[in-house]
Amino acid sequence: MADAPSPGSLPTLDDLRREIDRIDAGMHEFLMERGRIIDTLIQVKKTQASGSAFRPGREASQMRVLAERHKGTLPFDTVESIWRIIVSTFTYVQAPYAVHADISGGDAPMRDTCRFHFGFTVPYMPHDSAKAVIDAVAHSAGDLGVFRAEPGRAAGAWWTALAGPDRPKIIARLPFVERPQHPAGMPVYCISKPIEDAAVRDIVLYALGVERWREGLQPALARMGASVESSAGDDSGLNLLVAAPGSVTLDALMAAMAGLGVGVFDIREIGSHAARFRLPT
Numbered sequence: 001m002a003d004a005p006s007p008g009s010l011p012t013l014d015d016l017r018r019e020i021d022r023i024d025a026g027m028h029e030f031l032m033e034r035g036r037i038i039d040t041l042i043q044v045k046k047t048q049a050s051g052s053a054f055r056p057g058r059e060a061s062q063m064r065v066l067a068e069r070h071k072g073t074l075p076f077d078t079v080e081s082i083w084r085i086i087v088s089t090f091t092y093v094q095a096p097y098a099v100h101a102d103i104s105g106g107d108a109p110m111r112d113t114c115r116f117h118f119g120f121t122v123p124y125m126p127h128d129s130a131k132a133v134i135d136a137v138a139h140s141a142g143d144l145g146v147f148r149a150e151p152g153r154a155a156g157a158w159w160t161a162l163a164g165p166d167r168p169k170i171i172a173r174l175p176f177v178e179r180p181q182h183p184a185g186m187p188v189y190c191i192s193k194p195i196e197d198a199a200v201r202d203i204v205l206y207a208l209g210v211e212r213w214r215e216g217l218q219p220a221l222a223r224m225g226a227s228v229e230s231s232a233g234d235d236s237g238l239n240l241l242v243a244a245p246g247s248v249t250l251d252a253l254m255a256a257m258a259g260l261g262v263g264v265f266d267i268r269e270i271g272s273h274a275a276r277f278r279l280p281t
């Protein structure tokens, strides 16, 4: 690294501002050039039946590359938020979409999260219930829906409404780059109409209906890299949202449940997402 200039040889403020103007003009040119590439990409990229241009596997790997490359004094929080806006907006430019959010657990953190991940050009549509979000996505051309992923939210077993071949599916878990003190770090699942061949299946998600909770369930699942992410009871028993690596077969999952004596009366795939990525601290 070059030595810091001695005070006598420091550039003038005008010199430095000229450098900043040069860099700003370059960044703006690059963004406009990126836009021209997107114009061509629209013609090349296969349109999905889902109507959405969002490719969560590609975005997860772009964000991971960004995080691994970043160094210097500019906080990564800022870099990530800039890129989320760039990528989400260029997705919107390809095929306009809105983000429907379940705010039954509170609007403020949900709004922050959605604005961070999708920016301000993409419309944010709050709904009071999970059902309203799922219905809005199911009836849209290519909109996304967002739900809190952490247990304890007031929405009940919202994920059961994703079971079935034509129902919307989970396609991403955000944030893509996890870390303590993330400025919009509330974990959320993102749904869309099924995206089939564009889906990334590092982690596959299942809705399980079981008779009741059993001691040893989490450790048994953990041994195969799986986990219960959420649970909620209803009249028929206990609903679990289980995340398992794509390499774990349904048979293996069922065998683990049977080994614990857990009676499973329903198991259905409700989506998938990219491997979670955590910034080393």
Ligand SMILES: C=C(O[C@@H]1C=C(C(=O)O)C=C[C@H]1O)C(=O)O
Pocket: 041, 045, 053, 054, 055, 056, 058, 059, 062, 086, 087, 088, 090, 091, 094
């Ligand atoms: C450009 C694409 O479409 C979307 C926009 C992206 C971007 O702006 O980099 C990346 C992934 C997609 O969600 C693509 O599919 O590559």
